[in-house]
Amino acid sequence: MKYKYIIIGGSAGSFQAVTRILESLPKTFTMPIFLALHRLKHVRTGFVEALSIKSKLPIVEPVDKEHIKQGKIYLAPANYHMYIELGNYIALSTEEAVNHSRPSIDLSFYSAAFAFKEKLIGIILSGANKDGASGLKYVADAGGLTIVQNPDECQVRTMTTAAIKTARVDYIYTTDQIIEFLLKLPQ
Amino acid sequence: MVDKIGITEFRNIVAAIQKSYDMDFSNFALTSLKRRFEKVINIYNFADADELISRIESDKNFFEIFLEDISVEDTEMFRDPSFWKELKEVIIPSIPVDNDFKVWIPDCSSGEELYSLLIILKEMFLLDRVRVVVTSYSSRCLEKIKNGVADMKKSETDNANYRRFKGLFQLSNYFVTRDNRIHIDSALLNNVEFLKHDIYKDNPPHIFKIILYRNKLIYLNPHLQCEIINKLYSCLVTGGYFVIGVNEFFENCNLGKKFILINKTENIYKKTVI
Numbered sequence: 001m002k003y004k005y006i007i008i009g010g011s012a013g014s015f016q017a018v019t020r021i022l023e024s025l026p027k028t029f030t031m032p033i034f035l036a037l038h039r040l041k042h043v044r045t046g047f048v049e050a051l052s053i054k055s056k057l058p059i060v061e062p063v064d065k066e067h068i069k070q071g072k073i074y075l076a077p078a079n080y081h082m083y084i085e086l087g088n089y090i091a092l093s094t095e096e097a098v099n100h101s102r103p104s105i106d107l108s109f110y111s112a113a114f115a116f117k118e119k120l121i122g123i124i125l126s127g128a129n130k131d132g133a134s135g136l137k138y139v140a141d142a143g144g145l146t147i148v149q150n151p152d153e154c155q156v157r158t159m160t161t162a163a164i165k166t167a168r169v170d171y172i173y174t175t176d177q178i179i180e181f182l183l184k185l186p187q
Numbered sequence: 188m189v190d191k192i193g194i195t196e197f198r199n200i201v202a203a204i205q206k207s208y209d210m211d212f213s214n215f216a217l218t219s220l221k222r223r224f225e226k227v228i229n230i231y232n233f234a235d236a237d238e239l240i241s242r243i244e245s246d247k248n249f250f251e252i253f254l255e256d257i258s259v260e261d262t263e264m265f266r267d268p269s270f271w272k273e274l275k276e277v278i279i280p281s282i283p284v285d286n287d288f289k290v291w292i293p294d295c296s297s298g299e300e301l302y303s304l305l306i307i308l309k310e311m312f313l314l315d316r317v318r319v320v321v322t323s324y325s326s327r328c329l330e331k332i333k334n335g336v337a338d339m340k341k342s343e344t345d346n347a348n349y350r351r352f353k354g355l356f357q358l359s360n361y362f363v364t365r366d367n368r369i370h371i372d373s374a375l376l377n378n379v380e381f382l383k384h385d386i387y388k389d390n391p392p393h394i395f396k397i398i399l400y401r402n403k404l405i406y407l408n409p410h411l412q413c414e415i416i417n418k419l420y421s422c423l424v425t426g427g428y429f430v431i432g433v434n435e436f437f438e439n440c441n442l443g444k445k446f447i448l449i450n451k452t453e454n455i456y457k458k459t460v461i
Contacts, residue, residue: 041344042268042351044433063436064405065216065412077434079266080405083218086194092434093219094402096261111218114191 003145003185004119005084006031007112009105009135011038011127013155015050017175018125022073023054024179030070030187033057034084036108036135038101038127041079048075062090076103083111099131109135118143123178125149127159133166140168147171147178192228196236197221203240208250210324211387214411223257230256255327258296259406263341264358265303265348266401267433270453272352275307278428278455282396289318290397293386293419296323298332298371299345300399302361305375310355315378320393322384329381335371337362386415391422398423401454402432413440420445420458429456 010018014037039047051073052059060066061077068074068088076082080092081103098104105124109132112120122139124132126149140146146169151157153174164172173181192200197220201212212220224239233239242249265271282288292300301321308314323329342358349358362369382392398419404412416437423429429446431437431454446456 042347044267061434063434064432065409065436065439080434083216085217091216091218092405092432093216093259094262094405094432095219095222095259107222110222114218 002118003121004031005034005112005116006121006123006182007034007036007084007109007139008123008125009036009109009127009132009159010125011101011105011129011131011156011159013126013128014149016155017149017178019051019054020175021179021182022051022057022059025055025057025182027056027071028187029057029182031185032068032070033073034082034108034112035059035073035075036082036103036105036132037076038103038105038131039078041102044078047078051075062092064090064092066090076108078103081107083107084115085111086115099129101129101131105132106135106138110138113138113142113144116142116144120144121147123147123149124160124163126154126156128156129158130162130166132159133162136163136169137167140170145170147173147181149178150174192221192225192236197224200224200236200240200243203243204250207244209388210385214408214414216406216408219259219406220257223259227253227256251325251327254325255296255331258323258325258328260296260402262297262299262402263348264299264345265352265354266299267453268348268351268353270401270430270433270455271303271307273450273453273455274304274430275311275352277450278397279307279311279313282428284313284316287394287396288313288316289320289393289395290399291320291322291391291393291395291422292399293322293384294324294400294403295321295332296325296328298335300401301332301379302335302371302375304399305371305379306354306358306361309361309375314375318378318380320380320382320395322382322386322392324383324385324387326383329383333376333381335373335376337369337371339369386418387411391418394422394424395427396424397428397430399430401430402435404431404435404437409439412437416440416442423458425458425460427458429458430454431456 059073151160
């Protein structure tokens with residue numbers, strides 16, 4: 001049971017992959033999942049509802065300092081960065097946008113890598129800028145496992161190709177392969 | 188380039204600040220502050236945390252700049268337009284306008300919240316009836332806010348927010364060009380009190396009817412969050428309003444019924460009689 005947490009980053013074109021991954025996970029899936037997905041910053045509601053439609057696991061937009069629980073999915077809220085803090089809780093931040101993004105994938109990955117080190121799996125999906133590339137490098141450098149969605153399958157390849165160029169990537173997988181991999185993880 | 192600092196180095200920096208300047212950052216949320224320290228180390232090309240520490244200890248002017256650099260907040264004018272609408276249409280009209288109408292924006296590191304509030308007061312013809320108090324532990328941040336230079340990079344977002352808020356005019360009505368830069372109209376600032384004040388250490392400067400404290404708790408750990416909430420509670424009139432950011436939370440502070448949440452979407456609290 002080496003891995004205990006999963007963090008997923010995505011932007012343009014990632015919605016489909018995220019929903020497919022979430023709908024494939026059984027109710028018994030216990031590893032907490034963090035979603036750092038680019039979104040419209042002035043639209044506060046609707047996203048978590050859209051993702052929840054097919055997910056068997058509860059998805060929440062955490063409030064600041066919310067404790068991380070097993071079997072729960074945490075979506076970075078609109079116009080905040082989402083950090084994982086030491087002590088197993090989440091912190092939010094309104095620091096400046098990184099790569100024009102708040103939430104920024106890099107920042108969530110940076111904090112999760114620091115908090116969870118080799119216990120973390122980082123996944124980068126389709127997207128239109130290079131946010132997430134250095135984040136995935138932090139995960140790799142801290143001893144975590146790194147997965148990138150196969151750019152050939154992505155609606156927009158910029159984010160995944162940047163991640164592959166920047167970080168040590170363990171697997172380049174299609175959405176189906178990512179799902180298969182996650183389902184095989186010992187819980 | 189120093190990529191990252193570890194926990195020990197982080198703690199050493201915090202301890203040095205405490206020792207030299209009697210400011211306590213030990214109960215701040217770790218990640219955001221650690222990132223700011225890393226950022227400062229990179230901006231000034233320090234070789235490591237120790238070099239930053241010696242500079243902090245030996246150079247008071249540098250420390251003032253450092254305090255501005257670690258001010259993390261990066262907000263927009265009329266962030267969460269629905270909150271400002273509520274403030275204008277419900278909250279402010281519910282408060283009797285007397286000679287003691289004071290609003291506090293504590294720990295303020297940039298001008299957006301202040302300017303948004305002043306524009307609302309102006310549109311309600313209350314600008315000269317309400318005293319707005321802005322405090323920060325950084326005199327440089329206060330100067331910056333007073334100077335009122337607008338961040339043009341954000342003007343598109345600011346304008347969109349103002350439209351969603353349904354402001355009466357154009358946001359540009361409240362800005363003037365001076366020395367080739369866009370400034371907030373200084374007439375708006377006439378009744379504003381700027382005060383150097385460390386909310387983590389000093390007593391509140393006055394008694395207030397509204398305290399705007401949005402997206403500040405997020406930079407503190409749960410222990411300090413509760414301490415600050417109690418402090419702010421103590422300087423609010425009964426029936427006064429207290430506002431935090433939309434994703435902030437302090438229900439773990441065991442305040443009982445000291446505050447009631449009167450608007451859940453915008454996180455507006457009211458101080459009750461107990």
